[in-house]
Amino acid sequence: MSNRFLSSTAKNLQPSGIRRFFDLAAGMEGVISLGVGEPDFVTSWKIREASILSLEEGYTSYTANPGILSLRKEISKYYRTKYSLSYDPNSEVLVTVGASQGIDLAIRAVVNPGEEVIVIRPSFVSYLPTIELAGGIPVPIETTAETDFRPTADAIRHAVTDRTKAVMICSPSNPTGTVLNQSSLQEIADVCIEKDLLVITDEIYAELSYDEAHVSIASLSKMRERTIVINGFSKGFAMTGWRLGFALGPDDILQAMLKIHQYTTMCASTTAQHGALEALRNGWEDVAHMRKHYQRRRNYIVRSFQEMGLSCHMPGGAFYAFPSIKSTGFSSEEFAEKLLHEEKVAVVPGNVFGPSGEGHIRCSYASSMEQLQEAVRRMEQFIARHSTQEPFLVDQKTMQT
């Protein structure tokens, strides 16, 4: 990029590694995709109908900057019921354009140029660029499959400097599916209290937690005052295209986020907000139905990976399996590219989520059982064909770079 009009920020921003795989796979016929980061369910009809009704009734103008009050009240009720957390719908709830905007607002509201934000990796591709766009410095902490991709308190403590402002966590995690349980969260909380750090917690996959109830770090003792919760409707309610999320947090931080929101976005889509209101009031049976299906598919795909010789930790949530492909000797990128070209199965190479994702691939199981069975069949063929590769070559290569 050499256009003289471009800002140095835009010039220096690296395109997402996911984008490259989208380009590679998009032009191919007959591809089975395990590369999608969104539900395969269509938003339930009652939610769609509520939005259609809102249009019929003429709700086509702006809403209040933080969102429709009745929706903010429902969001507040949701966190009170599920996590025993109390947020004032008038000042501590903000409806955003997807969880992504919530993350952006949170970071912009708290990070001064040069301040550091600790990010647990492998992580969602947007966290680091979003921190950089705010002038902050991301400080990644790498985790491994050996610890189920959970960070230790020591690792976080070690990464803290005088400039550290916040720790970003995501549970259940994209891309690993790891759920940070109560004890993991307590470890993180202890360090944050000790070092006086803020926590930004991305809970967009909270409703897709399979083996145990999801815990919000904000609900731990002394954490509400230092936590910004980001959540939304995309994953649990299968509403990705609606772009509707929300943020919860202490009054002063939320009001700062609201200032940025009102100048940059005005408000989230009115039509989507009416759908979301219906989702929170009457959508829970659909969430339970989808969760049950994801759980069965998770069991199926993880066991299938293990049987074909790809070690894979059991993800507790989200809809991603993150198996190791180190035994094949390929790098993540090589594996994903060869698999796409030879068997027409699209997966996302783990290295796009950070160096600790190298040697892994992200496989979304948000696909029908028929699609998953075919993907497994093709991957078995692929693994069988390439099983003569020198194992663990990738580890050595990664260590050198």
Next chain:
Amino acid sequence: MNEKEVEVLEIIEHNGRLAVDTIAKMIDMSVEATGALIRSLEEKKVIIEYATVIDWAKVDNDDTIKAMIDVKVTPKRDVGFDEIARRIYRYDEVKSVYLMSGAYDLSVQVEGRTMTDVARFVSDKLSTLDSVISTTTHFIMKKYKHDGTIFDEGDADKRIVVSP
């Protein structure tokens, strides 16, 4: 009925063609235990048969006529509606029979080769049964949804191939 049995039934009801080892992985049980569980459900007649939902409208030479018939009957002492229901469901033309609350008693689904076949079945066989007081025949013109399956909706995956 335990939790795993219900789970197997839900899975099989949605897709009766899944292999036992696939179902075993889905419910996190061994293949042997899953096989035994399914056999036991079959023996207990909880699983009655493995059916397929077919959109016959897409079959060129399908010329069957389907009708829903509302039947009012006089129930009999001791046997209630069961005796007349049994007499009706034994006809080959009859595909399903339900006892209903409301304006009529039995809902009978009938199939025939032609409209005349169905009409003849109703006038000659159904209406002449002793307990039958009246019948109202509704011919099915188009099937939109059957047993939870939507027939006329495009099911193509509208998602982009790779996304964050």
